[in-house]
Amino acid sequence: MSDANAPRAKYGAEKLAETLTSKGFQITASDKLKKSKDKVIVIGEKGTDFWKKNAKSAKIDDSKLTKKEGFQIRTQNNITYIEGTDATGALYGALELVDRIKESGKFPSELNIDDSPEMVLRGACIGMQKPVYLPGRDVYEYPYTPETFPWFYDQKLWIKYLDMMVDNRMNSLYLWNGHPFASLVKLKEYPFAVEVSDEDFKKNEEIYKFLTVEANKRGIWVIQMFYNIIVSKPFAEHYNIKTQDRSRPITPLLSDYTRKSIAAFIEKYPNVGLMVCLGEAINTVDDDVEWFTKTIIPGVRDGLQALGKTEEPPIILRSHDTDGPLVMEKSLPLYKNLYTESKYTGESLTTYTPGGPWGETHKQLSSLKSIHIENVHILANLEPFRYGSPDFIQKTVKAMHNIHGANALHLYPQASYWDWPYSADKTKTGERLLEMDRDWIWYKAWARYAWDSKRDRNEEIKYWDNDLASKYGTSQEAANNILKAYEETGEIAPKTLRRFGITEGNRQTLLLGMFESQLVNPSKWRVYPGFHESCGPPGELLLEYAKKEWNKEPHSGELPTQIIAEITEHGRLAVEAIDKAEASVTKDKEEFLRLKNDVHCYKAFADFFSEKVKAAILVLRYSYSNDIADLDKALPHLEKSIEYYELLVNLTKDHYWYANSMQTAQRRIPIGGDDGNNKTWAELLPHYERELANFKRNLEKLKSSKDGKIETKEGKPWKPAEVTFIDEKPGSYLVKTGTKVYGTDISELTKIAPELQNLKGFSFVENDQNEKGTHLKFRNTKAVKLVVGYFNSxxxxxxxxxxxxxxxxxxxxxxxxxxLASAMNLKDLPRVNIHTYTFQPGENKLDLGKGKVLILGFIDADQNITPRDVGYIDAGEKAAIDWLFY
Ligand code: ADA
Structure with missing residues (x-):
């Protein structure tokens, strides 16, 4: 019996009834305790009338039942009392009993259980996003419609997903979208802003209601995430503005529209939470503070006022693309119930010893003693292979508590975030697998340790052995081998990325590999600042390692050579373990074979990668020794790496549609993902083969040259182009030595790459650039590129x-x-790297944020441009050696 007015207790009672019925019991439900000789279960919430009325006579001591979502279960004679601290506690108590009955097949005779979760929020998320942009729209702009998200309207799928969540005791579900409001609310002041049809709007209302009701029954809080500042497409068209623009200032119109959208949302969906990302389309941190305090918080307050409520619902502030601690400092005086969220180790899983500047942000936010949520964000280094290392995950959750001081978790799908609900697997029948099914162990392990991170490791091994044995119908020993394969492979991607990667961001898809040029000259690819310090233990990166080797200096921390030895060993042990398990598998064989294939892929990847690193170490050594013998030694390693990559191609070509689910030009490493290209290993192989061929050619040239040097390719001057300026025409200067770009002595050009020498730059006043940013408006009849010089600082x-x-x-x-890296020197300013911005014919605008930057002129877009490191470095710096691979 349960409290009929409490949906969560009722849901728990229903689940118990289902389980017991399947075990042959006959069930009657009631909301009043009746005398009976049969077994009776009472489910309720501490302190409610229902509980007082029905459990009073039992005189159960519940003084220790105080923790949120906690429960206790007691048996007295034939009655089992399940008491929750709150509604969710009652539900979790009932589910605990369900699990025990399922496990033992019997109704337990005597129960004395107390439990409660360690992390207060245990959340999962779903992206209302797609692998590609919708036509005519920008990133994150995906209106909620059945055409774009058919699965969103599938109630059965939602039930399956929510059941998975509650089975794992997860209590929060985040929906991520750029600007969801124009799909969910109508504003009387801006009726034209809605961006879905009336019919779809109604469908959205229905499914949102359905989702929140069903989630609530399961103790799940639905939270809508949104980016700022984004407006709907029809709104933007109405006012002839852009939907999003990182460099635009806050305007009264943008603020009013957003404030009203939020107010309407709060009024319509008072039980849905809001998670706010103060980016990625806001100009400065000052604007972030202003936007949060003067638009977002007032919007929430307006909504509450319309509802006649005064109690503040929590607002979750993301510390992404902003200064979270600062925004909190300025906002807490205005609104008390603020939670915070920050990415655990960025957009990849890299370590259970996080630190560095990002660790500091976590610590600062945790120290506010509100709720601080660790976001295990996009897993850019784990896509697409299966990941399920309970050991790594448990250690990570411990680190979230012990190092970062956090008390909540927000978990992304393990893979295919942008392609949800599907996984990337190719199956024989062509049927797509559901990510939630495929990655069951991912959700289960995180949720299990979010509930309790301190579980005993030996007991955990037994727990997972049992689980895997029952999933695959194997012996305990074979199950233990499957676990071992998961745990060995579980180290490979984290270790590889943190030691050799350019970034943890989804700019890089690790498991497609890396080019040798990226290993020996990572700075050309802009190593993401803070990444290596924050996302792994202290140690040496390849360049530092090579330098110390050459100088015979002592090494310290985690070393590149150590990591490649470890990852290849992990790969070897994992394959050995999974192969041993195979004979014992009697259930779910197809899935087992897919898992086995993934384990083999991981080994091939580790072998491939470590050969590349061995070659890179020798090439870097050559940069000191100038001894061609070093390059000769590097060659067989590169050749071997191709063999392993071919194996990876064979293992994946019939098993995977893609490696990475974000299939746009936002992916740059190992190679641009423009137009959905370069997302499979088969597509990457020719690029790696070309790299090998280039290396061989350069090596031959080196050998046949008299002085051990070869002419490096000097660039030819780029062909300039003309545009017509609209409004204001900036002053101009010739890009040649002696020109003072800011009119000051320190800004005199002293060295200029040949490519840039015919250009006409545009002059800007230093202070204007610092205070207002850099803006140009122009018309061009042919496609052009604008050459922009960023100072390396x-x-x-x-x-x-x-x-x-x-x-x-x-x-x-x-x-x-x-x-062009290191392409210009000025007398006393940092050296300059060149980027280019392409503009199609028509009227165009360039809006750059605040700070000094050089606008070096327009060039014809229709010419061959070869990226390279020009090498105008500062005294004492070492020239890059990546030319060997071009
Ligand atoms: C980066 C990343 C996006 C998204 C974003 C965020 O911009 O490239 O895909 O994950 O961060 O919201 O954190």
């Missing part, structure tokens, strides 16, 4: 180059990559 007065880690739209004009 992360100091505030210089504009930072586009960073896809915090600005997903940062490659909209193809500007994300460095085209």
């Amino acid at each position: 992360d100091q505030k007065r210089f504009l930072l180059p586009p960073s896809l880690e915090t600005d997903a739209a940062g490659n909209a004009h193809g500007q994300a990559e460095v085209i």
Whole structure:
């Protein structure tokens, strides 16, 4: 019996009834305790009338039942009392009994259980996003419609997903979207802003209601996430503005529209939470503070006022592309119930010893003693293979508590986030697998340790052995081998990325591999600042390692050579274990074979990668020794790496549709993902083969040259192009030595790459750039590229180059990559890297944020441009050696 007015207790009672019926019991439900000789179960919430009325006579001591979502179960004679601290506790108590009955097949005779979760929020998320942009729209702009998201309207799928969540005791579900409001609310002041048809609007109301009711029954809080500042497409068209624009200031119109959208949302869906991302389309941190305090919070308050409520619902602030601690400091005086969220180790899973500057942000946010949520974000280094290392996950959750001080979790799908609900697997029948099914162990392990991270490791091994034995119908020993395969492979991608990667962001898809040029000259690819310090234990990166080797200096921390030895060993042990398990598998054989294939893929990847690293170490050594013998030694390693990559191609070609689910030009490493290309290993192989061929050719040339040197390719001057300026025409200068770009002595050009020498730059006043940013409006009749020089400095007065880690739209004009590295020197300013922005014919605008940046002129888009490292470095710096691979 349960409290009929309490949907969660009722849901728990229903689940118990289902389980007991399947075991042959006959069930009668009631909301009043009746005398009976049969077994009786009472499910309720501490302190309610229902509980007082029906459990009073039992005189159960519940003084220790205080923790949120906690429960206790007691048996007295024939009655089992399940008492929750709150409604969710009652539900979880009932589900605990369900699990025990399922496990033992019997109704337990005597129960004395107390339990409660350690992390207060245990959430999963779903992206209302797609692998590609919708035509005519920008990143994150996906209106809720049945055409774009057929699965969103599938009630059965939702039930399956919500059941999976509650089975794992997860209590929060986040929906991620750029601007969901125009799919969900109508504003009387802006009726034209709605971006779905009336029919779809109604469907959205229905499914949102359905979802929130069903989620609530299962103790799940639905939270809508949104980015800022984005407006709907019809709204933008109405006012002839862009839907999003990182460099635009806050205007009264943008603020009013957003504030009203939020108010309407709160009024209509008072039980849905809001998670706010103060980015990626806001200009500065000052604007973030202003937007949060003057638009978002007032919007929530307006909504509450319309409802006649005063109690503040929680608002979750993401610390992404903003200064979370600062925004909190300025906002807490205005609104008390703020939670925070920050990515655990960025957009990849890299370590259980996090630290560095990102760790500091976590610590600061945790120290506010509100709820701080660790976001295990996109798993850019785990896509697409199966991941399920309970050991790694448990250690990670411990680190969230012990190192970051956090008390909540927000978990992304293990793979295929942008392609949800499907996984990337190709099956024989062509049927797509559901990610939630495929990655059951991912959800289960995180949720299990979010509930209790301190579980005893030996007991855990037994627990997972049992689980795997029952899933695959194997012996305990074979199950233990499957677990071992998961745990060995579970180390490979984290270790590889943290030691050799350019970024944890989904700018890089690790499991497609990396080019040798990226290993020996990572800075050309812009190593994401903070990544290596924050996402792994201290250690040496390849360049530092090579330098210390050559200078015979002592090494320290985690070393590249150590990591490649470890990952190949993990791969070997994992394959050995999974192969041993195979004979014992009697259930779900097809899935087992897919898992086995993934384990083999991981080994091939580790072998491939470590051969590349061995070659890179020798090439870097050559940069000191100038001894061609070092390059000769590198060659067989590169050749071997191709063999392993071919194996990877064979293992994946019939098993995977793609490696990465984000299939746009936002992916840059190992190679651009423009137009959905380069997402499979088969597509990458020719690129790696070309790299090998280039290396061989350069090696031959080196050998036949007299002085051991070869002519490196000198660039030819780029062909300039003309445009017509609209409004204001900036002053111009010739890009040649002696020109003072800011009119000051320190800004005199002293060295210029040949490519840039015919250009006409545009002059800007230093202070204007620092205070207002850089803006140009022009018309062009042919496609052009604008050549922009970014100073190689992360100091505030210089504009930072586009960073896809915090600005997903940062490659909209193809500007994300460095085209010419170290291409210009000025007398006393940092050296300059060149990026180019492509503009199609028509009227165009360039809006860059605040800080100094050089606008070096327009060139014809229709010419061959070869990216390279020009090598105008500062004294004492070492020239890059990546030319050997081009
Ligand atoms: C980066 C990333 C996006 C998204 C975003 C975020 O911009 O490229 O895909 O994950 O961060 O919201 O954190």
